[in-house]
């Protein structure tokens with residue numbers, strides 16, 4: 187980063203944009219340059235031998251880039267930038283389905299003045315929550331798309347107000363929309379993990395926990411629904427520790443519970459908080475902790491200090507010296523440990539009853555990191571695999587990530603997280619994947635489905651731009667930096683459906699919709715099957731595909747017919763088999779001749795295929811070897827058993843033969859494909875099916891029913907955990923056996939059971955299923971041949 191910041195400065199200087207160069211250099215020097223290098227630049231400015239000095243300075247900057255550690259940046263931070271960043275938070279709200287994410291967000295928007303009235307999810311006023319803007323979301327009462335918004339929170343510190351700018355993303359809880367959670371977490375600096383006070387850690391909580399860990403997202407926890415019967419925040423705190431393995435401790439205790447839930451006691455400052463006035467807008471804070479809670483407050487404060495002593499050196503030292511840390515020391519330790527992913531402070535409340543949200547917002551500002559405290563890196567394409575650090579300074583060259591695309595009534599909207607530099611309206615940016623230059627005609631800040639125009643957005647912020655053609659996950663720079671940011675994890679599709687519009691007149695709308703959905707959602711894929719010529723859509727599960735079929739109907743007035751859901755099988759081999767294949771065809775004119783010999787065997791990496799040539803003595807010239815490699819790729823794309831992808835295979839070609847006139851790329855490509863297909867059965871070719879990690883939660887009385895359901899499906903039960911009311915069963919089950927499971931679960935549990943399913947791994951399908959599938963595939967091929 188530093189190298190190119192310098193490069194830009196040098197460019198400005200060399201090409202005569204003196205004013206820009208001067209200010210760029212000033213900012214840049216003040217911001218991050220080591221002293222030695224600053225003097226080098228000063229010397230350089232004075233020098234008349236521009237070219238050689240420029241080269242030297244560039245070289246030095248490049249060599250120095252490694253020393254740009256977060257500590258260095260923090261120590262040398264421009265105070266104005268540091269102050270600006272400290273007032274910015276980019277946070278996400280993630281949790282199990284129905285924990286109350288949308289309800290919490292609605293309160294956040296209300297208390298920060300972004301909305302004037304609160305509307306409930308599935309509320310009687312039929313308006314629906316602000317963040318569930320899609321008609322389908324409001325109807326089903328679930329969040330499908332993540333929605334971005336921003337708000338300003340006035341935090342009162344010692345009677346003085348401090349204004350924080352919070353960018354917030356409400357994410358869906360259902361696993362089928364997991365990509366929405368993934369892309370939100372990729373660009374956020376912190377998260378609020380919401381748990382239900384009755385259910386504690388649930389199946390989807392475990393999934394979002396895994397995602398937060400994947401992207402190193404620090405979090406605070408909020409135990410919601412304290413007004414519900416059976417609410418018990420301590421169960422949730424214990425489960426965050428035991429199930430999610432995150433050291434966590436409450437920083438509040440509840441005043442009452444269930445319908446007597448009144449407020450919370452802040453056990454750091456030892457103050458009681460009551461939420462009064464219309465919709466709990468007035469927070470009454472008092473030093474009088476209710477007498478019956480004083481002992482519990484002191485006990486839980488001690489638990490908090492002990493937990494912090496486990497994860498924070500400063501508190502550990504005080505603890506060992508038997509000294510009581512001050513409130514400020516406790517707060518500073520919570521922030522350090524939370525930012526370092528070693529701890530999660532737990533708060534509690536009831537969003538529906540308008541209690542506990544304001545202190546949660548304070549905690550977002552107090553304990554979650556600002557954009558300057560997170561290390562973000564990019565790949566420097568000019569240096570191979572070298573990673574460079576990005577620094578969220580407005581004055582540096584621009585680097586941003588397009589993390590989400592969305593089409594609305596005004597056109598194509600691209601959400602961008604600005605990692606470095608400033609994004610200004612009317613400027614040009616480069617897409618580092620396509621190397622195309624794009625103009626940024628309009629920048630907006632999103633507020634669910636509404637927007638506000640802005641002229642400029644600073645480093646560390648999130649915004650959306652119009653009229654930029656790109657794909658989800660593209661990196662944009664100001665042109666000088668050959669950077670690309672690592673993209674997010676996109677899971678493989680596990681299910682597909684054939685689909686076509688009912689009326690041929692809808693074909694146009696149908697293809698428009700397919701294009702849009704694909705661009706917006708990397709887990710939704712569309713292809714046309716070469717043989718059947720059917721359009722196939724694939725995605726993360728039944729609900730995922732169902733939602734798109736429904737959106738086609740509602741948003742594009744295109745009703746569709748869909749086929750049976752299909753599983754994405756894979757094919758693989760289990761042992762080595764040698765081959766020696768000769769392709770020799772003579773049909774009048776020039777013939778085809780190619781001989782390839784070698785072996786296939788299982789690859790060390792079971793998800794990937796590998797091709798290698800070990801041909802010596804030029805028996806197959808290089809020009810034909812690349813055709814062999816292509817042939818292997820093609821053979822893996824359409825496996826010999828079912829026509830599904832082959833994974834985990836390795837092909838080595840070590841000998842062959844050519845013919846002076848009849849050998850060609852075509853002949854070697856085809857011979858390799860044929861050789862692979864012929865050797866496949868001998869190499870123990872088999873069909874793999876996706877196994878799903880399935881978690882089922884239901885009241886204890888249904889345990890027998892559920893076990894029977896899962897046994898019928900040949901599930902491998904990994905764990906059963908019996909709680910006071912509910913039990914949780916975790917198992918691996920083939921996707922094939924899970925079709926229609928939701929209705930059967932409903933029937934078996936009187937609608938009280940719920941489940942979540944996530945792809946786990948591929949495993950050999952049972953032999954009878956393999957036989958059945960292969961026979962069906964062959965029959966299909968035969969019928970096509972006879973047609």
Ligand SMILES: Nc1nc2c(ncn2[C@@H]2O[C@H](COP(=O)(O)OP(=O)(O)OP(=O)(O)O)[C@@H](O)[C@H]2O)c(=O)[nH]1
Nearest residue numbers: 283284285286287288289328329359411536537538
């Ligand atoms: N009793 C009670 N109910 C709540 C509370 N918060 C939310 N709910 C209810 O729980 C249900 C789910 O709330 P949502 O806000 O849609 O939950 P969500 O986590 O956004 O749901 P998904 O987006 O579908 O995952 C709604 O019926 C809410 O009214 C609470 O504090 N107490």
